[in-house]
Amino acid sequence: MHSITTALENLMRQLSQEMPAAPGIRVFDVPFPLNDAFDALSWLANQSIWPQFYWQQRNGDEEAAVLGAVATFRSLDLAQQFLRLHAHHADLRIWGLNAFEPQRGNLVLPRLEWRRCGGSATLRLHLYSEHSLREDAADAVRFLSSLVGIKSLPALHLTLTDEKHSPDKTGWMNLIQLATRTIAQEQLDKVVLARATDLQFSRPVNAASVMASSRRLNLNCYHFFMAFSADSAFLGSSPERLWRRRDTALRTEALAGTVANHPDDHRAWQLGEWLMKDDKNQRENMLVVEDICQRLQNCTHTLDVLPPQVLRLRKVQHLRRCIWTALNQPDDALCLHQLQPTAAVAGIPRELARQFIQQNEPFEREWYAGSAGYLSLQQSEFCVSLRSAKITTNIVRLYAGAGIVRGSDPEQEWQEINNKAAGLRTLLQMEV
Template sequence: MNSVVIALQQLQLALNAEFADAPGLKQLSFALNLSNASDALAWLTSQPLYPQFYWQQRNGDDEIAALGAVRHFETLNTARAFLDDYADQPTIRITGVNAFDPAKSFLFLPRLEWRRTGGGAFLCLQLYSDTSLQDDARAAQQFLEQILPAKQLPLQRLNCVGEQHFPAEPEWQQLIGRAITAIEEHQLDKVVLARATDLQFTTAVSAAGFMAASRRVNLNCYHFLMVFDASHAFLGSSPERLWRRIDNALRTEALAGTVANHPDDHRAWTLGQWLLKDDKNQRENMLVVEDICQRLQKTVGAIDVLPPQVVRLRKVQHLRRCIWTDLTQPDDAACLAMLQPTAAVAGLPRDVAHDFIAQNEPFEREWYAGSAGYLSQRQAEFCVALRSAKVTNNIVRLYAGAGIVAGSDAMEEWQEIENKAAGLRTLLTKAAF
């Protein structure tokens, strides 16, 4: 077992070997001692190299810190095709994010990946070239020479000097009115409408510090950070799995229906019991379940829908039903096409709801309500990119959405998105993170 520093030295020594002056893909990997390994997020965001991608599974068993891109992929289809070309290398992972429009992705084969799975951790270096692995090994040496020691994640004292909602509250009420009219006219069964909130600060916001603060307090969530360059990042702490695949086994879920959380356990339990019995929230959740099952049925075996659960988060509680099945073949591109966007982030019917969102929301969702994660030959996992924010220098854009169905109330839905946004907002408006 090695520290990160020793593993990096071993990688540099391994690159002195002879590599073929021919196309190819090769992974070099050394085990890490978890007791000595630095925090993956701190190590990753100490580097002056981009892109950077951090991802942690919501149960904490899987963690990725990916640095530098050997190969970019603009769609998940092309990423999956690349993996299929190298089916003899099942440990290779491609990481990144898919936009709300699943035809657009920012996925990459990392040059260097800090990977923890269960009790084991590894530092992996990828070599790839469509002309000469020998040349890419020299490029990898130069890359490793730029790696810096991990620094402590920054503490910031932020001063918010501006705030703007898109839409503002009066426009939100009008938007909900249009949605309810469309539902009453049977154009839609449900539409999920979102709000973007821009917060302006006096200094640039550290996306790494923001992510670390969220990771500390937003428990039972996936945590993800996509740093495109020194000024632009997208991050979030999401409770919702889009899909997990191990070989042909598929796990997905319907997370829809919301009530506030409460610091008192008994009060929180009472609210959760109300959520389990509330007709509006149950209907909202079952619409998502039925939609997922309908989309899956042509490409899977038997579908098991588990009983409803209440998921308790820091600011809100959600209704969740897990859905388990087996794919006829392990096709991640098909999973993305079938499952994103789900009815929990878009609505029903999906195409009609998607059009309503495009025509009526006053901002572009971009990566919000898309997905973040990884894919490989044997397994893949993506979370829905919710409870998320875009960081651009000193501007932070927070996103939150609410499912609109028959009987929805505009003011109640406004309060719901306030509660959802508070999971990240309170971190920015506290004294420091």
């Protein structure tokens, strides 16, 4: 018998107890032995219940699959307020996305939460009602009864029928030239500009299959997937942490500066060495470091900036500087609004860069360059939602951006966004 079957039966037994016809919240945890080949993403994607959210920490130690919602929050601020109202359940986790404009979110307290940490896993059921826990328990029984077993995700065999960049290459060249002129006039220090690429296929694209392929090949990344309905999802594999909080201990990072990767280790090392010494890329990274430190200085203790590293990914390599500190008090809403959007995805000064993006980018960023993860009173962790795609039936929208500073070359920046988009594009069995 599969672990998931046993765990669900255990939860059903616990729901047989009498519940009060009163408002409240209840949490039921059952152990989940990792003694079979259970794949949380495949199990999640086989269900006909939404929303679905999958998240894996970039070192692979933590993984979660959540299904359904007993409470939904349209901003992280509202989610944090809810957690503080239920402080007696300090380990409640709320999962989901924050949009590029951080006051908008799609976050849920799930009906069902599978969570693995290291070599142990738990299946958790939430009951929550503002009126009657007894009624919600009956809803939960119906929910569990509707779940189905695991089937393998379908392979990605896709035929491309149309492709459109927004902006196209000519538009990109003009946009970068406008940005560099604005920077030369000292109105901006940096602006991060992005391109959306709509790929149309001959039949619907299975979003979970794209996520599974990306998880298998794009190492050293956070993996996130949110299905809003049967034919609409947002997913990605991002190398960048927005923040991780454990009580007041806070870790964030500046990930800015890019060069191509290479399958030959020695050639990849040479490219990485060039990145460490290149003035434009070092300057771009330090602008992000300085902006983060400035934003956090009034709400944290001493800020420790670690030495630069080269982060090697499948298609590109990045400069990364980690920043460690401690908050004056635990506050995830403060972390979100101080850190997002970082200078690595928007620019400096932040408000002027956001205005430039809003006025000149020919598409809406929505969830792209926002964040994906979870918050609780005890801890939280969000990654920046980069290397991402929006999938709507048979159309895949890929996103990629580049940091524009003084001296940026439009042709090189076009190649950079091609390299970044390749992390997901090559999974769709096409040439880069």
